Amino acid sequence: MIDVDLLRKEPDRVEENLGRRRNPEYLALFREAREKDGEWRASLQEADHLRHRRNDLRDRMARARTEGGPSPELTAEARAIPDQLKAVEAREAELLRQRDAALRRLPNLLDPTVPYGKDDTENVVVSTWGEPIPEGTDRRSHAELLERLGMVEFDRAHRTSGAGFYYLRGDIVLLDFALQRMALDLLRERGYVPVVPPFLLRREPYEGVTDLADFENVMYKVEGEDLYLIATSEHPIAALYQGEILDEDHLPLRFAGLSYNFRKEIGGHGVDQKGVFRVHQFFKVEQFIFARPEDSPKLHEELRSNSEEVFRRLGIPYRVVNVCTGDLGTVAAKKYDIEAWFARQQAYREVVSCSNCTDYQARRLGIRMGKAGRPGKVVPHTLNSTAVATSRAIAVILEQYQNPDGTVTVPEVLRPYMGGLTVLRPSSATG
RNA sequence: GCUGAGGUAGCCUAGCCCGGCAAGGCGCCAGCCUUGAAAGCUGGUGGCGUUCCGCCACGGGAGUUCAAAUCUCCCCCUCAGCGCCA
Known part of the structure; x- marks a missing residue:
């Protein structure tokens, strides 16, 4: 598997190298992997923010418990999180799966001393x-x-x-x-x-x-x-x-x-x-x-x-x-x-x-x-x-x-x- | 195949019954101390992301819940004993 970090930092180099394999399918997979990676990272941010809120609310409710119990407002806010999070996490997981599926099908990068040829x-x-x-x-x-x-x-x-x-x-x-x-x-x-x-x-x-x-x-x-x-x-x-x-x-x-x-x-x-x-x-x-x-x-x-x-x-x-x-x-x-x-x-x-x-x-x-x-x-x-x-x-x-x-x-x-x-x-x- | 015990950071372990920020030890790294070393003391020690911050990580998955290492279900793996066997 190719390093995903390389895909992000030096996409042109990776694409040029894959091109030498003379198989257009690899270039398509490469573009898909990059695209899904970008979408996944956006989705990850969204999920992280929601999880942060969930964790924060959880802690506040735990503290409130020792002081007579959480307010109805707090409880309502906390109860709204799971459904939102579930949808975002499902999307996040699916994007990661798609990215890795594409990534895993990509061949190794060629050493520069490999001669260029068809077969x-x-x-x-x-x-x-x-x-x-x-x-x-x-x-x-x-x-x-x-x-x-x-x-x-x-x-x-x-x-x-x-x-x-x-x-x-x-x-x-x-x-x-x-x-x-x-x-x-x-x-x-x-x-x-x-x-x-x-x-x-x-x-x-x-x-x-x-x-x-x-x-x-x-x-x-x-x-x-x-x-x-x-x-x-x-x-x-x-x-x-x-x-x-x-x-x-x-x-x-x-x-x-x-x-x-x-x-x-x-x-x-x-x-x-x-x-x-x-x-x-x-x-x-x-x-x-x-x-x-x-x-x-x-x-x-x-x-x-x-x-x-x-x-x-x-x-x-x-x-x-x-x-x-x-x-x-x-x-x-x-x-x-x-x-x-x-x-x-x-x-x-x-x-x-x-x-x-x-x-x-x-x-x-x-x-x-x-x-x-x-x-x-x-x-x-x-x-x-x-x-x-x-x-x-x-x-x-x-x-x-x-x-x-x-x-x-x-x-x-x-x-x-x-x-x-x-x-x-x-x-x-x-x- | 049967029965039982387990799977928590590089390694070892606590927490699980009774849900609320994953504790401790070893090893390792850095600093202090020292002529040097050891000991001692202090801090650090995984992954991801938009990296002064946040999220994730307790074998894997699903469920219950505001909240799961912890409760429920399914699955995987390891070890021990028994059975079978070269």
Whole structure:
């Protein structure tokens, strides 16, 4: 949520920034928020005056009681207040509700370094690492390879759970856990505290961390309960300190979140391709930071650097793009995507999303920073970045590290986590 | 799931029966005192607004009343015990 104070004090700046999102709906919402805010403040004054009179009359009647009781005039005056106040307060509450409804639908303000563009074709490549591997004659898709190795069950999973689900079986499970552990160890070396969060959240904290349209499209709801399966550990970690005041001396707080993630993703794109690239359930090691506002740009680069290091250690070529204004989600002020080189597809595809959400999530969640019992609270910044989503990492590793005989060489950095296993071979436990 | 106890400022607590300006402690900040520190003393310590002032804030909502932390109803959450359970 945007700071309402900014709306009042620098409306031109806010409007110009929202305009860069290239969505006229935002400008309309902005004007509505400003208009309702003005009306609300006028209404608030009116209500305040009435409440002041009510309080004053209440006190006079209380005093009069000890001196033989209030006069009929005083009583009549006091009795006239509630009806007036009720009408004014109803209007006041409605205006505030309307203002906040508009305000909450506004996206975050864009960082000035976000490139201007209409969609993902206009994202700007800011760096590349490694040499894209040229197309091999008989390179297989990761899905085909997994099936040949007997390390995945797609068809049976579709029968038990539907499209977008899968069983991993055999040594690929070790590879999945190795990726998790490798990323976790890297983050631990760099001061990130591991967190296994709840995998289900209530609606109220959820509304603080994501935008409402996403909510309907991606979240799985538990029937009969106010609980939703998390789409990423970013969400429960962001909500961890909901309504609290963080001690500014303890910032930044760095976390390494570990969770399965559950996404319906109906709408924009479904589960459109065989394999584990886009699925309803996957494991992710996530980085998350609560930061002082002035530190967040620097920490955004730190997150990006950590994520890049994961793929460097895996030996996977990649590039980093600065996501343009037209392609940026509502919550982020700036976002880098890391796109890994998929050797079979001969294409860069997204494996990491690294966002600076500035104060947008924290304000919605009612998180402030400062010193306890001292005035001058400000809203901290939150940042998040994938360290590794194991499903996509598995896909890209299989495309790159496969051998002509259908086996897969285990990336060296993962071997210590796999009991020294160097090659994935067809599973003996097929059936 | 059942029963009970709770939800009051950053934290802890009083007030609730019996309606009338939300009391106190801890922590923190400032000042006084001190060579320095502690102790002590004094003041401050949430949100909103058109900020010398006013309003709001006792889990949320509705009701009764001139007036609700307090009375009534509905809802949410937490804890404890019991039940179930890996």
